[in-house]
Amino acid sequence: MEEVGLQVNGLRLSLVPDVGSDGEDSDDIDDNASDDSVEGGQRTGEGSNLISPFGLTVPVAFRLNEEDVAQNQRQLVQAMGESMDDDMSRNFIYGISIEGDRVSLWYSTRHTTVKATSFSYVKRPDLLIRVLVSLFSADRDALGHESHITRLADGSYLYELDRIAAKASNLKSIQRLRSKAGPKQDHSFFFKTTNLVSAGNSRIWKAVEVMSKSNPKAKPKCREIILKDTWVDADTVTEFDLQAQLFHDIDVLKQSDWESLPILSCIPRDRPEFARLRDYLQGDTYKSLFLRHDGRMRYTSPSEKSFPSEKIWKASNTHPPTGNPEPRKGTTRPDPLDSKPPSVSPKKRCFFVFPDTCKRVSDLPSLGDAMSVLNQACFALLIMFCAGWVHRDISDGNILAIEVDGKWEVKLADLEYAKKVSPKKPGSPDPKTGTPYFMAHEIRTSVPLCFTGQETFDFKVLTLPTWDEEEDDSEPAGPDRDGEANPAGSQGVVHTFFHDLESLWWLILWLITSRIGCDASKIAAQDIFRVSSFSEAAANVARGQVFTQGLESILPSLHNGVKIIAKKLDPFRVWLHGSCIRNTAQMRLVLENYAPACVAPMVFFKSIENFRDEWAFLPLQRPTTTMEVPRIAPHLGPLAVPPPSEKPSNGSRQKSKRKSLHPDNGIPGSSMERAIDEDEDRPGPSKKKRTLPVRVKRLARGGA
DSSP states (O other), rough: TTTTTTTOOOOEEESSSOTOOOOOOOOGGGGGGOOOOEEEOOOOOOTTTOOOSSSSSOEEESSSSSTTTHHHHHHHHHHHHHHHHHHHTTTTEEEEEEEEEEEEEEESSSEEEEEEEEEETTTHHHHHHHHHHHHHHHOOOTTTTTTEEETTTSSOEEEEEEEEOOOOHHHHHHHHHHHHHSSSSEEEEEEEEEEEOOOEEEEEEEEBBOOOOOOOOBBTTTOEEEEEHHHHEETTTHHHHHHHHHHHHHHHHSSGGGGGGGGGGSSHHHHHHHHHHHTSSSSSGGGGGBBBOOHHHHHHEOOOOOOOOOGEEEEEESOOOOSSSOOOOOOOOOSSOSSSSOOOOOOEEEEEEESSSEEGGSSSSSSHHHHHHHHHHHHHHHHHHHEEEEOOSSSSEEEEEEEEEEEEEEEOOOTTTTTEOOOOOSSSOOOOBBOOOGGHHHHHHTOOOOOOOOOOOOOOOOOOOOOOGTTTTOOOOOOOOSSSSOOOOOOOOOHHHHHHHHHHHHHHHHHHHHSSSSSSHHHHHTTTHHHHTTTTTHHHHHHHHHHHHOSSSTTGSGGGGGHHHHHHHHHHHHHHHHHOOOOOOOOOOOOGHHHHHHHHHHHHHHHTTTTTHHHOBBOOOOOOOOOOOOOBTTTTTOOOOOOOOOOOOOTTOOSSSSOOOGGGOTTTTTSEEEEEESSSSSOOOOTTTOOOOOSEEEEOOOOO
C-alpha cells in the first residue's frame, strides 16, 4: 500500500479469543484457529491517536463452516456493541462476519445495525481486498471516531465544544475588549470528564474545563460543570434551541395580560401562590427554575447515514425463499415486506454544558427537601403551560436541585422532548415518550381515558379543589362534563398539561413508597413501578387501578410518616383522573378546562404543610440495584428494564434508558430486519466513508 502511495493507518490484524461469546461454541471452530473467533485492530505506533488502544477497532467474527451463521453473527454484533460501549468517542463501527467462504460487511451505530449482502471471497477476492485496503487506509473519522472527543490515557474523555458566534449587537464591544486583552480567543472550549453521572442514550458527565486539546490541564480556579452528550433525530430541533424558544415565549407571555389567562382562573389573585407566580415572572427570575445551558458553546455533529426504511424486512426463520439474494444453507430468511416498516431515522450527536452541578430530587437528604423542590417545580410547569408548552418527561432525573444559601432550589432539566401545543388544533397522537415509572397512564397505555357511564364521579356538580383545611379531607367530586361520552379508543393520545401533572403525581408516590426505607411499601408498590417487557401488561393494570380507584390498597403498607401525604394525594389524583375523563380531545383545546387540574398540586402542597413534622425529616434512601431509571424515546415503544435505582459509576456499561424493543434474552440485535437496495456488486468501505452495502440487513440494537 505504501509503495503505491496509500496512507497506512497502523491497524493490524490480531487474534483474540471469543469476544462476546458465551464459551459454548469452541467445538464448532477448527483446531487450527486456536479457539479464536474474533479478530480486531489494535493501535501501533507511539503517540498515535488514530486507533483506540483498547477494545476492537473492526471486529471480524469467523467460522470455518456454515453450520451456525446466526451464532457467529450474534457474536459479531455483541462485539461491535461492546466496543462501542467501551469507547464513547465512537460514533459508529464497522464489522466483518465470515462463515466458510462467505463474507458479510456490517455497519453499526448506537441505534441501528445494518448488514450488507454477503459475497464469496473465492469468487470475488477483489471485493475482500478492496474492503481491507479501505480499512487499512481509513483515517480516524472514517473508522467511526468522533472528531470532537479524544480518549485520554487515564480513561477519561476530552470533549471539544464550538464557540457560538456573538450577536452583532455585542460584536463591537467584544472586539474592543479583545484588542485590549491581546491574544485572540480560541474558537473552541475543552472539557475533561471526571465522573459519569448518568448512562444511556444521553451520557451525563461531570467535567472540568482544561487549557487546550494538547494541554489537558485544568484551568486555574475552575469548578466542575455538567456536560451532556446526547443523540437526537437528525431532523429535530436540539435541546439547546428548544430552551431558547421556550424562554422567548415566556418573555412574550410576560408582556401580555397573563394574569387573566383562563388556565389560571382557579387560583385566587390574593393567594400567596399567585403572588409567587408574579415574582417568578418579574424580569428573568423564571429562568432560575430551569437548568440552563452555557450559551457560549455547543457542538452538533453531522447526521448519520440513512437507510431506506420502506424496504426493511423482518427476518424470523432460517430457510431461504425463492429469489433470496443469499440462497445458501443457514441464511436468515426475510419475511414479506412489512406494510408499516419501522423508522430508521438518522441521528446527530450534540454536546451541551451546564454551569450548575445538581442533585436528582430523590438524592436530596430528606423528604422535606424533596417536597420543597417539587413544589417549586409546579411553578416551573405552570409557567411552561401558560406559555403553551408541555415538558413530556417529568421524572426523578429531570427535576434537579441545587443548594443555595442552605436551601434547595429546583432546576427543571431536559427539555429534549418539550414541545409547544396548539390551542387551535388537536394535532396527531404523540409517540410514547417519557420515563415509564412516572409516565401518565394515558401515555403509557396509548389509550385515552373516557367516560363510559360506569365511573363513580358525580358529573352534575363541579367542586373546585378547596384551599380550606377543614374541608380538605372530604372526597372531591369529579368535574362536570358537557357533551357526549368520549368513545373508548376513538382518539389517539396527545400529550397535554394533564399528563405532565400526572407524572409529578407518580413521582411523589414513588418517593413515599420506594425511597423512604420501608420494605412493606416497596413490596406494595413493586407492581406499580415495574416496566420489564414480561410484566408490562400487569403493571399497566396495577397503575390503572391506582390512578382510577385510589391508594386504599397500599395505604396500610406505607410508612406511618407518609400516610398523611398519601391521603392528601388522593384529591390530587381525583382531579387529574376526573379532568381526563371530562375533557374530550376537542375540549382539551380549551385552556380553561385545565384550570382545576393546575390548581390541584398547589392545594396538595399546601395541605401537607400542617403535618410537616410527621414526614419532613424522613431521610431519602438510595436503592440497592445499579441500573438507573430508563426513559423512552419518541420513536420507540415499551422497555425491557429493571426497577428504578441509582446512578451508575464511571465507566460501567449500562442499557439505554430510551430503549430496547427486542429484549430477546439479552442478546443485542437478535431481532433481524432486512432492507433491499438495487446495486448488488458495489464494494466498500472506502476511506471517504462511502456506504458499503447494497443489499442491507438491519439489526435493531437496544442500548447506548
